Amino acid sequence: MSKPMVIVENVGMAFDTKSGRFTALRDIDLQIAEGEFVSLIGHSGCGKSTLLNLIAGLTLPTSGNVICAGREVAGPGPERAVVFQNHSLLPWLTCFENVYLGVERVFGSRERNGKLKLRTEAALEMVHMDHAMHKYPHEISGGMKQRVGIARAFAMEPKVLLMDEPFGALDALTRASLQDELIGVMGKTGATVVMVTHDVDEAVLLSDRVVMMTNGPAATIGEILDVKLAKPRNRLELAHDAQFVDCRAAILEFLYQKQMKKAA
Amino acid sequence: MSALTLSASPAHAGAPPAAEKPAAANEVSTPARPEKPQREPLRPKLRAAAKRVIPPVMGVALMLGIWAIVAMKASGIPSPLQTWDAAVTLFADPFYRNGPNDQGIGWNVLSSLQRVGIGFGFAALIGIPAGFLLGRFTFLTNMFDPIISLLRPVSPLAWLPIGLLVFQKADPAATWTIFICSIWPMILNTAQGVQRVPQDYMNVARVLNLSEWKIITKILFPAVLPYMLTGIRLSIGTAWLVIVAAEMLTGGVGIGFWVWDEWNNLKVEHIVIAIFVIGIVGLLLEQALLLLAKRFSYGNN
Numbered sequence: 001m002s003k004p005m006v007i008v009e010n011v012g013m014a015f016d017t018k019s020g021r022f023t024a025l026r027d028i029d030l031q032i033a034e035g036e037f038v039s040l041i042g043h044s045g046c047g048k049s050t051l052l053n054l055i056a057g058l059t060l061p062t063s064g065n066v067i068c069a070g071r072e073v074a075g076p077g078p079e080r081a082v083v084f085q086n087h088s089l090l091p092w093l094t095c096f097e098n099v100y101l102g103v104e105r106v107f108g109s110r111e112r113n114g115k116l117k118l119r120t121e122a123a124l125e126m127v128h129m130d131h132a133m134h135k136y137p138h139e140i141s142g143g144m145k146q147r148v149g150i151a152r153a154f155a156m157e158p159k160v161l162l163m164d165e166p167f168g169a170l171d172a173l174t175r176a177s178l179q180d181e182l183i184g185v186m187g188k189t190g191a192t193v194v195m196v197t198h199d200v201d202e203a204v205l206l207s208d209r210v211v212m213m214t215n216g217p218a219a220t221i222g223e224i225l226d227v228k229l230a231k232p233r234n235r236l237e238l239a240h241d242a243q244f245v246d247c248r249a250a251i252l253e254f255l256y257q258k259q260m261k262k263a264a
Numbered sequence: 265m266s267a268l269t270l271s272a273s274p275a276h277a278g279a280p281p282a283a284e285k286p287a288a289a290n291e292v293s294t295p296a297r298p299e300k301p302q303r304e305p306l307r308p309k310l311r312a313a314a315k316r317v318i319p320p321v322m323g324v325a326l327m328l329g330i331w332a333i334v335a336m337k338a339s340g341i342p343s344p345l346q347t348w349d350a351a352v353t354l355f356a357d358p359f360y361r362n363g364p365n366d367q368g369i370g371w372n373v374l375s376s377l378q379r380v381g382i383g384f385g386f387a388a389l390i391g392i393p394a395g396f397l398l399g400r401f402t403f404l405t406n407m408f409d410p411i412i413s414l415l416r417p418v419s420p421l422a423w424l425p426i427g428l429l430v431f432q433k434a435d436p437a438a439t440w441t442i443f444i445c446s447i448w449p450m451i452l453n454t455a456q457g458v459q460r461v462p463q464d465y466m467n468v469a470r471v472l473n474l475s476e477w478k479i480i481t482k483i484l485f486p487a488v489l490p491y492m493l494t495g496i497r498l499s500i501g502t503a504w505l506v507i508v509a510a511e512m513l514t515g516g517v518g519i520g521f522w523v524w525d526e527w528n529n530l531k532v533e534h535i536v537i538a539i540f541v542i543g544i545v546g547l548l549l550e551q552a553l554l555l556l557a558k559r560f561s562y563g564n565n
């Protein structure tokens with residue numbers, strides 16, 4: 001692949017808390033190529049969200065740099081769209097209006113309203129939510145809300161898509177169908193994605209690389225696993241694939257042997 | 265009062281049939297008794313309706329009973345029947361005008377409502393923007409917190425003389441007390457709403473890089489609206505309490521003044537009627553505002 005889309009350079013993150021300075025991350029070095037799908041996995045509280053927020057620009061690192069598409073990240077922006085864990089749809093807007101808000105912001109200065117509408121509809125169609133376009137978030141299920149959240153992010157045609165445990169709050173079957181949905185969308189758009197997850201199967205199924213993080217405080221990257229399975233992937237075929245099983249085992253070994261939580 | 269219980273019951277009785285439907289469908293599909301599909305479901309419906317209607321009716325009956333007994337023992341207190349008769353004559357012509365101090369009860373209620381409306385309107389005009397500013401800037405919160413904490417517990421009637429002094433007239437002075445009592449809930453609830461806008465929504469705004477105008481119209485305002493409506497409901501509730509007392513002191517036309525005037529005329533049954541009228545108007549205001557609030561609650565809030 002060509003030059004990296006995202007470069008995380010020697011990044012450290014410390015929070016000032018009531019009980020003093022808390023170092024959440026240290027010495028993070030990571031390069032993500034254009035079109036690559038990278039997962040961040042690690043035990044709860046190790047700093048996965050913190051790292052994702054640093055790439056999003058929602059927080060700024062206390063040391064080191066984050067560079068996206070050749071420019072230093074100085075704040076959030078629509079070229080780094082975020083899919084939040086709890087969907088974060090605005091409850092007073094319909095699904096269509098939620099997606100449109102982002103589309104209007106990104107393309108509104110260049111395109112006519114009709115084109116913006118088409119973009120919004122296309123994004124909702126892509127996640128198979130066109131039938132519920134004019135419903136309000138409280139009228140649809142959790143899985144459907146998350147689909148709309150993904151549509152909102154994709155509709156902005158971001159350079160990088162950041163997802164923080166996007167399917168974490170969903171039941172296993174809904175999660176599986178959304179993962180398949182995401183595989184389909186990825187095939188069509190070839191987007192660069194960074195996804196936080198705590199689900200080992202999900203990480204292997206979707207990723208080109210799985211970044212495994214050590215336990216906090218002062219967490220850093222422990223190992224990086226290359227997943228060389230051909231794409232697009234099919235979960236049924238993979239279940240018995242030797243390479244898939246190996247990848248899975250490698251992650252499980254890291255999480256439950258090398259990084260077993262001492263306290264828990 | 266009986267009119268109220270009647271008007272409340274159909275709304276409640278409307279709900280149970282939906283809940284009864286599955287049970288009714290079950291009975292129809294039970295092979296043991298394939299006949300009489302129509303008569304059976306009616307009975308539980310009636311029973312549910314009775315359950316809703318009987319307790320309030322009993323409550324009202326109890327109140328009327330106690331009232332009748334008290335009226336018999338104590339001289340001067342009119343019985344329910346006497347009050348009813350007085351009410352019938354009174355409401356036969358609620359909108360007459362015999363000079364400035366003798367007007368129908370309808371005019372009195374309307375003037376009180378008008379004072380509440382104007383006083384509250386000014387309070388909203390100042391209180392809502394002030395609440396937004398206080399909620400958005402911690403510095404302002406800290407600055408005004410001691411002042412608001414000090415003034416809020418003061419009875420708005422204590423401000424009446426200031427109003428009389430400044431406005432030199434009774435009518436705007438009464439409106440002024442309404443303004444004072446309405447402004448605190450407006451400021452405090454709006455500020456609280458602004459402070460409680462979920463961080464997630466603000467993060468969405470930051471990631472989408474929305475303009476300040478879009479943030480206000482698409483995120484802040486809708487998120488704060490339910491809190492503002494709570495403020496409005498509390499304000500109007502208090503204002504309706506205060507206006508009666510304020511008008512007793514200032515005179516003019518108004519339900520509070522009317523109560524005082526009827527006391528001077530020793531028409532006690534009219535005072536009892538006024539109590540019911542004030543209660544019913546307060547109840548209607550409250551219900552209307554609750555309905556409005558429900559319209560703007562977004563399913564999960």
Ligand SMILES: Nc1ncnc2c1ncn2[C@@H]1O[C@H](COP(=O)(O)OP(=O)(O)O)[C@@H](O)[C@H]1O
Pocket residue numbers: 015016017022024042043044045046047048049050051216
């Ligand atoms: N704003 C903050 N202030 C203080 N500590 C924080 C803040 N955000 C995160 N942390 C701490 O940083 C660590 C990593 O948090 P997080 O990135 O949310 O973990 P993960 O997403 O991996 O579960 C945790 O110990 C958390 O308490």
Ligand SMILES: [Mg+2]
Pocket residue numbers: 048049050
């Ligand atoms: Mg997290």
